[in-house]
Amino acid sequence: MPITRWTSQVLPAMLDDLRTLVELETHSYDKAMLTRGLSTVRALVEERLGVPDQAVVRDGGQYGDVLELTYRGTAPGTVLMLAHYDTVWPTGTLADWPFTMADGRITGPGVFDMKTGLVQSVWALRGLRELGLPHPSLTYLFNGDEEIGSLFSRRHIEAASADALASLVFEASLDGLLKTARKGVGKFEVAVKGVEAHAGLDPDSGASAIHALAELVTRLAGSDARELGTTLNVGLISGGTGCNVAAGRATCGIDVRVAQAPEMERMNEVFAGLRASDPRVTVTVTGDWNRPPMTPNPPSRRLFKEARAVAAGFGWELEEAAVGGASDGNFVSALGRPVLDGMGAVGAGAHARHEHVLIEHIPERTALTMGLLTALA
Structure with missing residues (x-):
């Protein structure tokens, strides 16, 4: 048959x-x-x-x-x-x-x-x-x-x-x-620690983690290389305690896809080099590559x-x-x-x-x- x-x-x-x-x-x-x-x-x-x-x-x-x-x-x-x-x-x-x-x-x-x-x-x-x-x-x-x-x-x-x-x-x-x-897949989290302060009474003493994270997200979004098959998506974001408080903490979750193995190392360097423009803010990156391409x-x-x-x-x-x-x-x-x-x-x-x-x-x-x-x- x-x-x-x-x-x-x-x-x-x-x-x-x-x-x-x-x-x-x-x-x-x-x-x-x-x-x-x-x-x-x-x-x-x-x-x-x-x-x-x-x-x-x-x-x-x-x-x-x-x-x-x-x-x-x-x-x-x-x-x-x-x-x-x-x-x-x-x-x-x-x-x-x-x-x-x-x-x-x-x-x-x-x-x-x-x-x-x-x-x-x-x-x-x-x-x-x-x-x-x-x-x-x-x-x-x-x-x-x-x-x-x-x-x-x-x-x-x-x-x-x-x-x-x-x-x-x-x-x-x-x-x-x-x-x-x-594509290979990487899952990462960027955590930002700022300095809390009253947004109205003492704005200059604060260093907003959310403002810093927004700066970093913009930088990350420009790091993909679609011509090489590399894409980056910030899919989750959270932080702050109130509209009238300079945020002390903020985080974002990131999905990275790469078609070529060398791009994994390049993106590792991108994450390792993340710094906020305000020196009072600290940036920590966690996560890793889940699957190679x-x-x-x-x-x-x-x-x-x-x-x-x-x-x-x-x-x-x-x-x-x-x-x-x-x-x-x-x-x-x-x-x-x-x-x-x-x-x-x-x-x-x-x-x-x-x-x-x-x-x-x-x-x-x-x-x-x-x-x-x-x-x-």
Whole structure:
């Protein structure tokens, strides 16, 4: 039976699994729900694929645990299958935004980012087995902290990808395009300490932290380099105690995105050089780079060519894209290892209420994974 016919036939069962996952909320900051969610993921995987040849649970502490399940293949080597089970949606969102299928699309919290991709990854191995197709061993790594930077799971992702033939990331696609380049991300906070004083009675003795921060924000906003793919956004700002008080404290939260690794060092120098014009004001910068940029290294280029050839064999044209968001694929790429991202759903609306998946593409995306795994064998 052709791969595409098989994936079309099992679509109803895949949608049942997707409903199960979406209807169990897994907000990144709700450890109890993350624990329940991971238990459900494991039960679903074992129902579809049987008991794994190896299973490891890594306690994430305050973060979601990491589950690694390895299924022995019929060919040499191992492929790492990366999928996160946490979402950005707070527990309770489902109450007024339920899992819904209508007009060829599915909506619900986390359906696009990235529970559909997780389901597709599981059914890809199910299909390879049922059709008797060769494939390497597969290690599934499910993490519950991707949406907050993979603070716990990063080291386990890097370790698991060390000897892999490839790492496939089941984040959603960009309108069907695979993601071969992503920006690196830095999260920083600038804290300013000034001198409080009465704004009317004694204005000259004060040194406003807010005025100083406004000066620094303007300077920071001019430090991006869009021609190099570097952007900076001051997304949060707070400070002061009253309109009639020269503010003693003020802070701002900053998101920096870079397409090229050298830009990380340049931006580090920008932050290190922040000074207020008023010498009575002190400036402190905290934060760090959360993810390095994902740039197309030679092994990943070869892997994309393989995927493109697989798609051509199905009669599809597969293209690639560079995107501003980051994923766990950034970690793998930065180590010079082969990785393909965007293997998951076709749809739109990540982190937004119009998040949705186009049902018609689920079988073909699953087939693409199956074909690539067979090619890697």
